[in-house]
Amino acid sequence: MVTNITNLGRSGLSDWLLQRASAIVLALYSLFLxxxxxxxxGLDYATWSGLFAQTWMRIxxxxxxxxxxxxxxxxxxxVTTDYLKPTGIRVATQFIIILAIFVFLVWGIQVLWGA
Amino acid sequence: xxxxxxxxxxxxxxxxVNLDLSTxxxxxxxxxxxxxxxxxxxxxxxxxxGFWALDASLSSPEGFAAVKDALAGNFLAKLIAWGLLSAxxxxxxxxxxxxxxxxxxxxxxxxxxxxxxxxxxxxxxLIILAGVWVW
Numbered sequence: 001m002v003t004n005i006t007n008l009g010r011s012g013l014s015d016w017l018l019q020r021a022s023a024i025v026l027a028l029y030s031l032f033l034x035x036x037x038x039x040x041x042g043l044d045y046a047t048w049s050g051l052f053a054q055t056w057m058r059i060x061x062x063x064x065x066x067x068x069x070x071x072x073x074x075x076x077x078x079v080t081t082d083y084l085k086p087t088g089i090r091v092a093t094q095f096i097i098i099l100a101i102f103v104f105l106v107w108g109i110q111v112l113w114g115a
Numbered sequence: 116x117x118x119x120x121x122x123x124x125x126x127x128x129x130x131x132v133n134l135d136l137s138t139x140x141x142x143x144x145x146x147x148x149x150x151x152x153x154x155x156x157x158x159x160x161x162x163x164x165g166f167w168a169l170d171a172s173l174s175s176p177e178g179f180a181a182v183k184d185a186l187a188g189n190f191l192a193k194l195i196a197w198g199l200l201s202a203x204x205x206x207x208x209x210x211x212x213x214x215x216x217x218x219x220x221x222x223x224x225x226x227x228x229x230x231x232x233x234x235x236x237x238x239x240x241l242i243i244l245a246g247v248w249v250w
Contacts, residue, residue, distance in 0.1 A: 020214065020217065023210050023213075023214070024214075027207060027210065027211075030203060030207065038248070043183075044179075045172075045175075045176040045179040045180075048172060048173065048179060049173055049179075052173055068162075072155075072159050075152075075155045075159075076155070076156070076159060078152075079152055079155070079156065097159075100159075104162055104166060107166050107170065108166060108169075110170075111166065111169055111170045111173055
């Protein structure tokens, strides 16, 4: 078994499953948002902020943001380990990616609950 | 481990190895796989715009109007929106292809080529539709 200390689940099978589960959440969230915007062409602020004031929408959004964090890390970890061979460059890039994921996650939570 | 040993043997063997990617002709399934990765990276970078738009649009009526005006009249904003929707459409379709392979659908040489062709056509249609939506 290949063990690695930088992948998310510490096992390839665990990463594989996480990537699928998070993909399904993200697919549903994307379909919902695109569908909502298509069905509401003359959208105004009150309706839009009303949607995000709903508890279920905040739960759905947070679930999507957490899934996004996991999905992005598993995906970008795979890409960086495949193409960035020098350890220093790879680890530095991965550090920046983790930092960016953390910023996006906190930003997302603030957007949902900050207003 | 036996597996590891066979890898060492393969790496250290004298057989000719061609690892110059520029000299290898990629079959369509390989290209669709690489584009899946590229669109993933693009989408990650594009999150900056996505979260900015979500943040601004929910912050105040003025912020909402700013995002709406940008998407209605700013060429660059439209281009970014179309680009990100296109990347999302492709990544989505190629992701569905992955899930189909996971449940053992079309896991043959012919099936792989056919699924790669469907991925290209389906995402091209979605990209055009996204362009119509944005403009």
